[in-house]
Amino acid sequence: MGSKKRPKLDDELYEAELNRLQAELVEMQEWIRTEGRRLVVIFEGRDAAGKGGAIKRITEYLNPRVARIVALPAPTERERTQWYFQRYIEHLPAAGEIRLFDRSWYNRAGVERVMGYCTAAEYQRFLRQCPIFEQMLMEDGIMLRKYWFSVSGKEQEKRFRSRLTDPMRRWKLSPTDLESLTRWEEYSRAKDEMFVHTDLPGNRWRVVEAEDKKRARLNMIADLLASVPYQRVPRFDLDLPKRPPSTGYRRTERELQLYVADVAGTLEAPGATPHPYVDPEDADLPGEDGPSSPGSPEDAED
Template sequence: MPKSLYEAELSRLQSELVEMQEWVRSAGARIVVIFEGRDAAGKGGAIKRITEYLNPRVASVVALPAPTERQRTQWYFQRYVEHLPAAGEIRFFDRSWYNRAGVEKVMGYCTAEEHIRFLRQCPIFERMLIDDGIMLRKYWFSVSDKEQEKRFRSRLTDPMRQWKLSPTDVQSLARWEDYSRAKDEMFVHTDVQPARWNVVEAEDKRRARLNMIQHLLASIPYEPVERPTLELPERPPSTGYRRTERSLQLEVPDYAATLTSGGKRPPYRDPED
């Protein structure tokens, strides 16, 4: 997809996301959006574009680390419940409770019994969320093994993205079929009404982002919200206030003044884009 076309449409969709956010806030709606898929499938990039212009007090990202020892002894869904939205909030889960059906099963981080219990409880848990009024949307980003390896290799040499690779991520190359079987089994048990999976073909990141955002917007019954007209007040006459002398303050050095055009570096270009 041409970059100019992609950026123009992305900008339009982002303005619609802001409209949707205002409706969520004013209507007291609650939305949960789950992002799952292969490592390097483009989940993080999609979330970044979605949240770029949203109010972090309304829309926030949930990306939980590995559970603590205490959390390991809790009901599996318990640590996710505290991150669910209240009225007027949106939560984007960058990976979610589905860790148990994917990486935990494949890498042996959970027992077979825990995995089976998850597959049995998950549809019930999600139905409880929906019955309580939460709008739940689940997206699976699908990418081929060749494209995944290509993206991994680009991250090995890209200092801006090396942090995205972990030993567990690298193992997903050697365990491609194990992850495929785990995903298929997960879909059998959790791709059910009223919480179906929406599969995003993610070989082309630009297309994937546009397709996913448009689908999300179309699935939420939001309406334009009339905002109050704001006017800037006139400044009142001065009452004699004098600014504190700068010599008494600890100022940040003017590093920018030392820069010259000769040292200009080209802007960072994401090799995966």
């Protein structure tokens, strides 16, 4: 059974704390960059558990040349003939870099295992090799952090329903995502077995309760910051130079250039302001007020 549902976090409180944490993420980035450290953060969990939203908030103010998101598509025919970890290795960070894996090599222990995309032998080989592979990364100096976003079946279904009618998020749904609703216990068993083999001393999974997306983001980012031994890096003082005197340059006539239309100006007309976008996943949907039955798998967090 999942923990008792807590009230939604106040928006102003959430934004204030998120901004504070994002400022600390910039400090952490600068330390990693100047010290030549390497950081890998893995985001795993149920479909619609909030992994993408957390990654978006983490990277919002970071340098995209330092912190990059790795979200790989399905393997090509050639990649299927490679050593399983091979296509992930080329995306590992060099000195001074951060890599955020939006799903990772753990696909084999999750969707590939449940949906039959890998053989039993390939799955067992993964469970043996994964701890060794990750130990090699850490021995080479890579800081590895693994986060599992835990969400109940009820909340997952609510988010799926909102995405069915939300044009901003419809692209996030696939037939495989929807089928996960009918394979809840299979995914749960796969996750439990994966944890037995890969939740190890010195390389633990960090479980994020994600029923409330905003609380989950704050908790996950705060944990990441606390786990990295970064220090504030002194910044060089910068002064804007004075603009030199004009040498006679004249700007090209506007009529000779193609300007985009002033669409923003049309919004200033009375009554022309569009309604702001509201994420339906943050709103309660009709018919979703309670679990189908006490202790049902759909109400359990995972």
